[in-house]
Amino acid sequence: MQFVSILIAGILINNFIFVKFLGICPFLGVSQKVETAVGMGVAVTFVMTVASGVTWLIQHYILEQFGIPFMQTVAFILVVAALVQFVEMVIQKVSPTLYQALGVYLPLITTNCAVLGVTVLNIQADYNFFYAMVNGFASALGFLLAITLMAGVREKLAFSSIPKALQGFPMAFITAGLMAMAFYGFQGLFKDFLIL
Amino acid sequence: MDELKLIVQAPPHIRSPLTTKKIMFTVVLALIPAASAGVVFFGMRALLHMVLSIASAVITEFVLQRLLRKKVTISDGSAVLTGLLLGMNLPVTAPLWIGVVGSAFAISIVKHAFGGLGQNFMNPALAARAMLMAAWPSQMVQWVTPLDAIATATPLAIAKAGIPDTATLPLLWDMFIGFIGGSIGETSALALLVGGIYLIYKELIDYRIPLAYLGTVFILASVFGADGLNSGIFHLLAGGVMIGAIFMATDYVTSPSTASGRWIYGIGCGLITIMIRFWGSYPEGVSFSILLMNIVAPLIERFTVPRKFGEVKKK
C-alpha cells in the first residue's frame, strides 16, 4: 500500500516540477518537442532511480558508519555525476538520434536539481532502501509527466503569435504557472488511503 | 486543340454565414436562460457581477490590443463571452472587484499573452476562476440560498462533509430548477440544458464532449456513490458540471478537434471530476478537470490524428 501511495504522491500530489520546483532547467530546455521530452524524461527516470539506490547505500554504509554525514553533498553529487557519464555512454550507443537531440542537456542532468534533490529528500524522509528507490522512480515519473505535457502544449504554441517580449522563457514560465494551477486539483487526493 | 476556358476566382470558394461574431453571440444567447435564472435567484448583485466582468474583459482587451498595436477586436464578442462565463462562475457574495480582476487576468494572460483568439491553450474564464479560487479562497466560497440569501453550503460541500443524509441534501428537483447554493450561473441545470440543446441544434457545439463528460460523471457517481442511481443524478445536477460540460469543455480552441479525441477528452473530464469530488480535498472538481484536460488536449489530438487519405496502416 505504501508503494502505491508513494507513486501517487510522487507523480501527482508532490509533482517535482509543479509543486517542488525541482528540475526546472531541463523542463524548460527540453520541452519543445514531445519525442525529445519523453527521451529526456526516461533518461532522468533511470538516473533518479539508480541514484536513489546508490546514494542510500553510501549514506547508510559509508557516511554514517564513519561518522561523516556532512560529506553527503560532496559524495552524492559525485555519484550523480558518475551515473550521468554512464548513461551518456549508453544512450550514445543505443540511440544516436536521441543523443543528438538531447545535446548539451544530457550531461546537464548532473546539475538537474531533481536528481540531487530526490536523493537528499529520500534520506530526510528516512525511507528504507526499497522505498527510497520507489520514491526516486515516482518523482521521476512526475517529472516525465510534466515535461511531456509541457511539450504537448509547446508544440501547439509553436504556431501562436506570442508578443515579442514574452517569447521564449517568459512564456514557458507563464504556461508552467497555469499548469501548476491546474495540478492543484490533485492536492489531498486519496489522502484517507495514502500511507506515506 | 480547344483552349480550356478556365474561370479564375479568388478563394475562399465555399462560404459560410458563420462568423466569429455570430458564434460568440449565439453562445451568449444560449447562456441567457441560466444568467437570468441567476439574477432571479440571487438578485441585482448577480447582474452587477456579470456586467462588471464583461466590462472588465472588454476594456482589458481594448487596452491590450491598442498597446500591442494590434487590430481591436472587441466587437467579435469573444471577450464578452469570457466575461459573462466568469461572472456566472462567481458566488454572488464575492467582492465586486473579483470579477474585474478575474476577467483582466483571463483576457490578458490566458488569452492575449498566448497570441489572442484561437491561440490560448486553456479556457480563459475557467483559468481565471481557478486563479481567483487560489488567490482569494475565503471570498470565493461564501454561498447563499437563492431568494432569501441565507448563508449555506453547496450540495457538494454538504456531501463532502459527511455521509449524504437525504434530510440535509436538497431535493433533486430543487437542484434541477436551481434552487440551491452555488455560483450565479451554475445552479439551474434546467436553464443550462435549454441553452445546451439550442447550441447543439445550431451545431455550435459537438454533442460528443457533453455526452461523454456527463455520461462518465453519471456512471461513475452511480457506481461509487452511496446511493446508486440517485447519486448519479445528484452529481449531474450538483456544482458546475452542467455549465462546465456544456459551455466550457466544448470550447473549440482548447479541446481536441478529432472525433475520437473528443470522446477521450469528455471521458477524461468526467473521470477527474469524480476523482476530485470523491477522493480529493476539494468539494468541486469541474474547474480543475477541464483545465487538466485542456493541458492534455494537444497530446490527445496528436495521438488521434485520422489516417491520411490513402495511407495504409503499418503492420
Add this chain to the structure above:
Amino acid sequence: MNNKYLKTLTNGLVTENPLFRLVLGTCPALAVTSAVENGFWMGVMVTFVLTCSNVLISLLRKVIPAKIRIPCFIVIIATFVTIVDLVMEAYLPAMHKTLGIFIPLIVVNCIILARAESFASKNAVALSAVDGIGMGLGFMSALMIVATFREILGNGTFFGFHVMGEGFPVAKIMVQAPGAFLTLGLVLGAINLVANHKKAA
C-alpha cells in the same frame, strides 16, 4: 585597470544578470522568492560559494587537468556548499529550515558551474573574485526583486514588515507555486521589453 573590474562587476549585476538575462538558477528562484528575506539569504550564500569557488578554481586553473575539470569543479563547489550549510545550521537555524533542501542544491546551481567553466578557469584570481561577487549580487538582487512582488501581493509584507493596510486582500496564489511561475514569467517578460527597447533605441 579599474575599468576592467568595474565592467566585470556590472556585468554580473546587470548586463548578464544570471537570473534575468542568462535564466540560470531558476529552481531556487521559484522556491525561495515567496519572501524577500529568503531571497536575501539565498543570495548571500550563493555569493559566498560562487566567489570562493571562483577564487579557488582560478588559483588552481593551471593545475587542474582539462579532462577531469568538471568533477574537480564540482568537488570544490560542493565543499563550499557544505561549509555554508553547516554555518547556516549553526547560526541561523530557522532560515536553514526554511530554505531546506535548496541549500545543498546550491551545488547544482548552474550559475556556479557555468562561471567556473567560462570565467574562473580562464582568468586571474582578482578578476574571478570580482566576477563571483558581481554574479552573486546580481542573483541576489534578482531574487529579491521577484520576491518583492510575491511577498507584497501575496502576504502584504516586505521582509516581514507589514506594508499593506489591514483591508488589503492578499492574493494567496502569489506565495504558492503557480504564483511563483507567473511572477517570474512576467518579470522576465518585462525585462525583455526594456532590453528590446534599449536595443531598438
